[in-house]
Amino acid sequence: MRRFRLLFPILITLPTPTMGQVADTSSATARGESRIGVTSVGTRRFLAEGTGPTRSAGMTMSGVEFMVRSSDGAGLAGRYESGTINGQASNPVAGKVETVDGRFLLGTRTFALVVGYMTRSSSIDQVVRRLGLARAGLEMGRAFEGAGLVLNVGAYYLRTIKPVKSDSLEADALEAESSLIYAPPRWPAYVQVGYRREVVNLKKEKDVLRREELGKFVLGIGFQTGLSAR
Amino acid sequence: MRAVWCAVLTLLAYAPAVATAQSERSVTREMLDRARSALSDLQYARADSAARDVLLLAMLPRSARVEALQIQAAANLPEAGGERRPAAARAALTQLLRLDLANEIPAELSTPALDSLYRQVRETVYAISVIVRRDNPITGIHGTSLLRVRANRPSSFKLTARSKDGIESIPIDSVMSSMDTTLALRVGRNGQLLLRGSEYEFVVTAVDIASRETLVRTYDGTVAIPAIEYLILPPTVDSALLKPERAAPERTPGIITGIVVAGATVLMGKNLRADEPIKSAFAPEGRYMSAAVLIAVGAGVAAWFDRGRVLDRNVQANRRLVLESEAQRRVAIAENAKRAADYRANITLNTEGR
Numbered sequence: 001m002r003r004f005r006l007l008f009p010i011l012i013t014l015p016t017p018t019m020g021q022v023a024d025t026s027s028a029t030a031r032g033e034s035r036i037g038v039t040s041v042g043t044r045r046f047l048a049e050g051t052g053p054t055r056s057a058g059m060t061m062s063g064v065e066f067m068v069r070s071s072d073g074a075g076l077a078g079r080y081e082s083g084t085i086n087g088q089a090s091n092p093v094a095g096k097v098e099t100v101d102g103r104f105l106l107g108t109r110t111f112a113l114v115v116g117y118m119t120r121s122s123s124i125d126q127v128v129r130r131l132g133l134a135r136a137g138l139e140m141g142r143a144f145e146g147a148g149l150v151l152n153v154g155a156y157y158l159r160t161i162k163p164v165k166s167d168s169l170e171a172d173a174l175e176a177e178s179s180l181i182y183a184p185p186r187w188p189a190y191v192q193v194g195y196r197r198e199v200v201n202l203k204k205e206k207d208v209l210r211r212e213e214l215g216k217f218v219l220g221i222g223f224q225t226g227l228s229a230r
Numbered sequence: 231m232r233a234v235w236c237a238v239l240t241l242l243a244y245a246p247a248v249a250t251a252q253s254e255r256s257v258t259r260e261m262l263d264r265a266r267s268a269l270s271d272l273q274y275a276r277a278d279s280a281a282r283d284v285l286l287l288a289m290l291p292r293s294a295r296v297e298a299l300q301i302q303a304a305a306n307l308p309e310a311g312g313e314r315r316p317a318a319a320r321a322a323l324t325q326l327l328r329l330d331l332a333n334e335i336p337a338e339l340s341t342p343a344l345d346s347l348y349r350q351v352r353e354t355v356y357a358i359s360v361i362v363r364r365d366n367p368i369t370g371i372h373g374t375s376l377l378r379v380r381a382n383r384p385s386s387f388k389l390t391a392r393s394k395d396g397i398e399s400i401p402i403d404s405v406m407s408s409m410d411t412t413l414a415l416r417v418g419r420n421g422q423l424l425l426r427g428s429e430y431e432f433v434v435t436a437v438d439i440a441s442r443e444t445l446v447r448t449y450d451g452t453v454a455i456p457a458i459e460y461l462i463l464p465p466t467v468d469s470a471l472l473k474p475e476r477a478a479p480e481r482t483p484g485i486i487t488g489i490v491v492a493g494a495t496v497l498m499g500k501n502l503r504a505d506e507p508i509k510s511a512f513a514p515e516g517r518y519m520s521a522a523v524l525i526a527v528g529a530g531v532a533a534w535f536d537r538g539r540v541l542d543r544n545v546q547a548n549r550r551l552v553l554e555s556e557a558q559r560r561v562a563i564a565e566n567a568k569r570a571a572d573y574r575a576n577i578t579l580n581t582e583g584r
Contacts, residue, residue, distance in 0.1 A: 027547075146538040149536075178498065178525065
């Protein structure tokens with residue numbers, strides 16, 4: 001809960017300028033928005049297993065993401081990321097990390113509830129384990145169509161819906177992200193810069209087996225519609 | 231019955247004038263015939279005298295004046311048997327040519343000496359010829375009817391219409407330099423009438439470009455000219471009526487939002503940490519600060535160049551308004567063009583120029 005308190009300032013600061021100073025756009029047709037692009041994610045992974053030593057390693061993950069949003073703001077988004085930290089198999093921080101993520105955006109572009117599901121594969125005790133985590137959270141954003149600019153922040157809570165049958169492995173996680181997307185005039189393209197922090201706990205019957213912290217610096221590029229008409 | 235009486239009274243009223251004109255014509259003709267007869271009888275002095283008498287007559291028709299001058303020239307430069315007065319013959323020929331460059335010595339009066347003198351005078355005297363028609367129908371507001379003008383030297387020509395009271399003088403056409411050209415009689419210019427339905431004097435002015443000598447011919451004319459009514463063109467769309475096509479730029483909100491998101495990124499980077507032992511073992515991953523700076527600067531730059539959101543409904547409404555206005559203007563312009571093309575006028579000229 002303490003982490004939620006830390007996220008609270010993030011969640012309350014964004015709506016102030018984004019919701020309070022909306023320009024007169026009653027004479028503009030609300031447009032939907034869509035994006036598809038590739039990402040390069042510079043990732044730093046910190047890991048601690050039980051009472052063992054803490055470890056840290058870096059990698060660059062590659063990814064693909066898309067987003068489709070209707071004119072009123074509701075939509076669908078997805079993301080795939082994959083990267084490998086080289087090292088000995090006995091090193092718990094090494095190995096491949098892969099996530100597949102799907103989300104529904106319920107609400108408006110300014111403020112949306114997010115529900116979704118993510119599978120996360122990583123090596124645990126030298127075995128690649130895949131965990132499915134349900135996601136719930138908030139996403140806030142503001143598009144400045146006259147500038148081709150979209151700013152977003154989001155915060156989410158994720159956890160396994162039920163323990164994995166074989167060994168009752170569970171996980172929960174907190175994730176927060178911020179991003180800037182810029183679309184040049186007339187070109188159906190965009191560039192993106194952002195940051196994402198993920199804090200993951202693996203548990204077995206209430207005992208935390210592993211703690212992870214991932215800091216992700218995100219650069220992206222791709223095609224978009226809905227932001228270039230200016 | 232009343233109509234018959236009116237006709238009879240009208241005839242009676244006009245009868246003296248008609249009779250006077252006919253009698254003047256017959257007197258002139260008789261005097262000219264007498265002069266020709268004297269010339270045939272080699273009585274040159276009598277012929278000259280008779281021709282001079284004709285030229286002294288008031289209301290002398292142009293054709294009679296021409297004939298009298300021809301006789302006078304021939305009488306003052308006889309082939310044989312008479313007194314030669316070249317100066318008088320030259321003066322008569324000068325007047326003859328000044329009347330019209332097209333005037334010549336008729337074959338029955340022609341002699342080598344007279345022809346030679348005629349050629350000399352024609353070379354030295356500045357003269358013009360204007361050919362006009364009595365009826366000059368004009369079709370269309372920009373229609374014209376042509377007058378042909380010639381000169382024996384390069385000249386500039388100008389045609390003006392002068393009101394009978396002499397107050398108005400309306401330029402009708404001009405030619406900068408020519409010896410044989412046409413001047414356009416017109417009733418309108420730029421879609422508007424130049425003349426009114428009235429009587430005018432149409433004045434052709436010729437100026438010898440070299441000597442600046444000026445000759446003027448004046449023709450009385452009657453302009454039969456109906457009024458033309460145009461549709462009033464709808465004004466083009468006043469820009470004040472157009473709706474704004476862009477919302478106000480959101481520079482300040484964009485910059486503030488960028489700063490807020492950058493601040494949120496810093497808060498997230500500093501505070502969203504894993505629990506111990508990671509939190510104590512490692513400082514937070516530091517690239518959140520780079521991301522925050524990029525977000526703040528990028529948002530600031532993009533927002534600075536914000537031109538405002540395109541208000542597409544207003545754009546469409548403005549386009550409709552402009553198109554409707556243009557369509558109305560096009561219809562009015564087409565109708566006005568049709569009225570201008572269908573316009574008919576007539577200028578009746580008295581071919582006896584002065």
